[in-house]
Amino acid sequence: MKKLYIFCLAASGLTACKPNLEPEKPEAGQLSLERxxxxxxxxxxxxxxxxxxxxxxxxxxxxxxxxxxxxxxxxxxxxxxxxxxxxxxxxxxxxxxxxxxxxxxxxxxxxxxxxxxxxxxxxxxxxxxxxxxxxxxxxxxxxxxxxxxxxxxxxxxxxxxxxxxxxxxxxxxxxxxxxxxxxxxxxxxxxxxxxxxxxxxxxxxxxxxxxxxxxxxxxxxxxxxxxxxxxxxxxxxxxxxxxALPAQVVNLTRRQADELNATNTMTFVRFNEGPNYPVILDGTDLRLLVKGEMVLLSLPIDSVKCAGWGTKKPIPGQYILTxxxxxxxxxxxxxxxxxxxxxxxxxxxxxxxxxxxxxxxxxxxxxxxxxxxxxxxxxxxxxxxxxxxxxxxxxxxxxxxxxxxxxxxxxxxxxxxxxxxxxxxxxx
Amino acid sequence: MKKHVLIATTLALSSTMSFGAGYQLNLQGLRQMAMGGSGTAVPWDMSTIFYNPGGMTAMDHWQIYGGAAFVMPRSKYVESPTGTYEAETQSQTFVPFSIYAGGPTSWRSPVSIGVGIYTPFGNGVKWDDNWRGRYVSQESYLRTIFIQPTVSYKFNEIVSAGIGLIYATGRVEFRRALPITDENGVDGSAELAGNGHGFGLNAGVHINASEKVQIGFNFRSKVKMDVDRGYASFTVPSSLQTAFPYTAFSTSLPMPMVTSLGIGYAVNECLTLQGDINITGWSAFNSLNIAYENNTPQLQDQNSERNYRNTIALRAGGHYTVSDRIAVMAGAAFDPSPVRDGYVSPELPDANRGILSAGLTYKAFERWTVMGALEFVSSIQRESSFDEGGFKGRYQTKAFAPGIGISYDF
Structure with a gap:
């Protein structure tokens, strides 16, 4: 008797213990979304x-x-x-x-x-x-x-x-x-x-x-x-x-910075170890990039690393937003x-x-x-x-x-x- | 990379589940389980080592007591406000257990001693690996075992008090997918697992206020479960393997303080009613901090706000002695959730819970008593979010738990 009672309770429990939660159906409201x-x-x-x-x-x-x-x-x-x-x-x-x-x-x-x-x-x-x-x-x-x-x-x-x-x-x-x-x-x-x-x-x-x-x-x-x-x-x-690219896009070692400073003819720039603002061509103006200006992701970064873009040569204006x-x-x-x-x-x-x-x-x-x-x-x-x-x-x-x-x-x-x-x- | 198997062996005497509100369990005694989890005032048996150590001296002989519950929780998630998506946790059976032994140091001694081994906290939630919330949680487990040597002293016929020291050991496991996809479109994964331990105490006072009225007061301290050296393993695309190294981590998880006040009233020779108020100090769970031994720019320590609030649970039940051998019990409880809106994560989809329970004890022989209990838990549907992960929906949890136990009186 007692056993039966427990089994009945157990059986009803198994079904009762499933959550009966349903998501609310979406509705189009006044919209016709056919086409x-x-x-x-x-x-x-x-x-x-x-x-x-x-x-x-x-x-x-x-x-x-x-x-x-x-x-x-x-x-x-x-x-x-x-x-x-x-x-x-x-x-x-x-x-x-x-x-x-x-x-x-x-x-x-x-x-x-x-x-x-x-x-x-x-x-x-x-x-x-x-x-x-x-x-x-x-x-x-x-x-x-x-x-x-x-x-x-x-x-x-x-x-x-x-x-x-x-x-x-x-x-x-x-x-x-x-x-x-x-x-x-x-x-x-x-x-x-x-x-x-x-x-x-x-x-x-x-x-x-x-x-x-x-x-x-x-x-x-x-x-x-x-x-x-x-x-x-x-x-x-x-x-x-x-x-994505930082404004100080030129990264230099101490040695690279020293070499650049020794040969560099642009009087307005002195390179430091670490990140540096690049030299850019803004219209016909040769100048350093300033804080707040943007270097675009289209910039060929290997040209900065290998070909002296931003240091020996200015980065063309098409890669810069002033x-x-x-x-x-x-x-x-x-x-x-x-x-x-x-x-x-x-x-x-x-x-x-x-x-x-x-x-x-x-x-x-x-x-x-x-x-x-x-x-x-x-x-x-x-x-x-x-x-x-x-x-x-x-x-x-x-x-x-x-x-x-x-x-x-x-x-x-x-x-x-x-x-x-x-x-x-x-x-x- | 995988040095440990995360999905630990099932069943055995593990103590895992999501059952009481938060990750608290209230299944440390069969009679108490059958009476909505109440049990601070009336020392029914040696499980009072857990429910109120002050009640131990009420028993004039030694008793060995063992019990286990088979808990089958199911949680369901549906997307909100509208939609068609729903997910349910995988069906699992967890077996929290309790073992007690205790009694007076000698015949009619005012001092009783005993030990309890029980599982007061636990959690276990497993979603499908590919479900929508996989970057928040796929699987999480908490298992704890508390070992509590206890002494109780009877001051007079009215007042007795007891105290036990707790050594706690436990294990946490956590697994989720990482939103880092390899060339075949397969997600990465993060698996964290570690063993923890901590100390605490359980103290209580039992008062025979009158012939009919008993009062119990119980304080179980917070136990800070420290995981000093868990291990984290990450499965990520090969180009990121150095960014996500196999590393040790440390964390700590509070098992909160519980303060209970209980009252028991003997209506007549057969019927006893009892009720408890539990205050649980969940506000101790302020944040979950995971510190990795090897940090990389991609792998930083994690600080996740939990911001739990203290809760007050109400429990009540009745015990009816049918004959010398048989007694029946029934009870109910309301167990509110400590988890605030904005912090409801699928790792523990918590909500206010209602509990209904019933049970039966049968004294099979002179010294042997067999106990059975059944408990139904249903949470109120809860629409909420886990703001940290931008994950929201509606949840409901239901659980069904039969329990069995046996005691032997010397």
Whole structure:
């Protein structure tokens, strides 16, 4: 009797002791996510590690968003996928242990993918498979969206545009979106910044042109009643492309410093043991870099170590952002972002403040699902190896920031992306 | 690289689980377990060496007592605020145990002596290796064994007091994935394990306030479990191996002070009711600091805020003597969580707990008593985050624990 009683209790206990917790179901609210259109540039295309790849496209934030939208009525999401994975048009960046020509030891470095490219057929048109939901075009500026004929001159739009005569904005709305995301304007400032400011062959877009283009793009997107979300331009100078190399980029031993000081003809410079500010060419001015100025990640560091860049020869201005140029970048960016904010408000669409979000990743960093994301190159997890475009996990965080804003603005309950599902930076 | 096996042999007499709130266990006696964990006032048997050393002199003969519980906890995680992701801890059975021996130094002596070996703290949580929170925790264990020689003195028919010295030994194990991926996309991992030890004391006063009323007061001190030399091993891509060396580490984990006040009331010859208030000094767990012997730029000492708060648990139960041989017990308890919002980690997904329990004792022979108890624990669903790791969600823990014990009276 007693035994039976205990066994009954034990049996009921076994079922009662399983937690009965269920996650709350996501909801679209007032949104129709059946046809989601992503408009943008390299960030939206899934550009990562300095190149576009099929894997990178699959890890684009619009594709991640589409996956979450799929839980609440979202439809198919077509991307103009590349055939290859090693980079197009240039090889992607990877980490490798390498010894530079003037290094005493091999160390972990960012290098071009050393294997053969698999970009054959990458330039073929796949427009016949369209229209596409992700219409991002790496390299495009906001102002280009209203330039008729632009499509033919960009290798990425040439792959999937059905016609080239019209304006890109007319071409990208082919799927007749019920919901859209638009993240444009990055290249209008990056073209200037990543090429060293005034040395860049591509200056800033004019503010009036930018405003007109932005307004046309948004008007076109909402024309048939689609709802959407716009992203503004990140705080570009907090990206590792601008911050990873220290301003005192020249490292000298005592002996190297003494030798340089003995032969050096530039009276304004005296080198010391340890880190030194480099000599640069600012316009036609030969001078030392000063605190607060930036050495760009594009700088061929072996030329500094072996060929006397920054010591015997000035570092060309295309690898430097001077204080004046940084100020110009920030001022222009603020004007563009004011336009984006005003336009999205006027058109009554959600706006994600990526400027502030990217900044918050830089200072103080963002912990998410056990990873502390920072703006450090390589080990910061947020950025890919090119120092500008996020990694797959970085894009997942971007997607989550967008979802947060969509939910806030439209009252939907779309669930967030599991960033840990995506790969991190891969070490040899 | 792996010099020790982290996943220690299962079962045996280990004392691991996540059961009481925080990493405290309340399974040191079968009768007490059956009465919601209360037991400070009434010295039912030699397990009073743990519950209140002052009660030892109430027993006029020697007793050897042994018991074990089989604890099967399950915790579940779901993502929040919305989503589809859910994860459950792997099913494991933990066996906390207790052994007591004690009695008067001679016939009718006012002095009793005894020793207790028991497992008052423990924790064990194992998630799937590939789950979403793997960079926070994949597996964590705490095992402790306390050894407590005890002496008790009966001042008069009303008041007696006892004190025991505690030597504590224990083991902590912790494993998580590192967000450092190799060329095949495989995560790195960090495994830490070490043995610790510490000292403390357990003192109590027992008062026969009247024919019907007993009062107990018990103070169990904090035991600082020092892990002087644990070992950490890291699995990382080859290019980072020098940055993450195999290294010793040191840390310390507080087993908090518990102060209890209990009252027992004999309603009639058969029925006794009892209740306890436990104050647990969890605020001693302020932070978890791990100091590595070999630091590198990538491998720095870790200081992780815990910021626990003190808790007050309430326990009550009743004991009904059915016959000379049989007694039945039942009880309930409310055990609040010491973990504040913002600090709820999957390593110990803690929440306020409700406990229901029941038990039965059967005097099989003149000197042998067999004891059985069952306990159900359910935490209230808790939505919270582990801010340090940016990990949030909703958790619930449930556990089922049958216990058995046997005592022999000399």
């Amino acid at each position: 989601y259109l992503a408009v943008g540039d390299a960030f939206t295309a899934g550009f990562s590690d300095g190149a576009l790849t099929k894997t990178g496209q699959n890890f684009s934030y619009p594709n991640m968003l589409a996956e979450q939208f799929g839980l609440v009525g979202g439809g198919e999401f077509k991307q103009p996928l590349l055939p290859g994975d090693n980079g197009y048009p240039v090889p992607k960046k990877v980490l490798a242990v390498r010894q530079g020509p003037c290094d005493t030891n091999a160390s972990l470095r960012i290098v071009d993918y050393p294997g053969a490219l698999d970009s054959i057929n990458s330039s073929n048109s796949i427009a016949i498979n369209g229209p596409f939901n992700n219409t991002a075009i790496p390299g495009i500026r906001a102002v280009d969206y209203i330039k008729a004929g632009y499509g033919e001159n960009n290798r990425f739009s040439r792959r999937f545009f059905a016609t080239f005569s019209g304006r890109p904005i007319d071409e990208v709305v082919r799927i007749n979106p019920s919901f859209f995301s638009v993240w444009i304007g990055n290249n209008d400032v990056l073209d200037y910044a990543v090429n060293g400011g005034k040395e860049s062959p591509k200056p800033f877009s004019s503010v009036t042109e930018f405003a007109a283009a932005y307004d046309s793009v948004l008007s076109m997107l909402i024309k048939k009643g689609a709802k959407g979300v716009a992203m503004n331009i990140p705080d570009v100078t907090t990206m590792p492309f601008f911050t 204080l004046e140029e940084i100020a110009a970048v920030n001022a222009t960016l603020t004007e563009y972002n004011n336009i984006i904010r005003a336009a999205s408000k006027a058109k009554n669409i959600a706006m994600v403040d990526m400027f502030t979000y990217f900044r918050s990743v830089s200072i103080p960093g963002t912990p998410y699902n056990g990873i502390n994301y920072t703006a450090n190159l390589v080990n910061g997890s947020f950025y890919s190896l090119d120092g500008i475009h996020p990694s797959a996990r970085g894009y997942a965080l971007v997607a989550n920031r967008i979802i947060q804003e969509i939910n806030l603005f439209y009252g939907s309950k779309i669930s967030s992306v599991d960033a840990n599902k995506y790969p991190g930076v891969e070490y040899p």
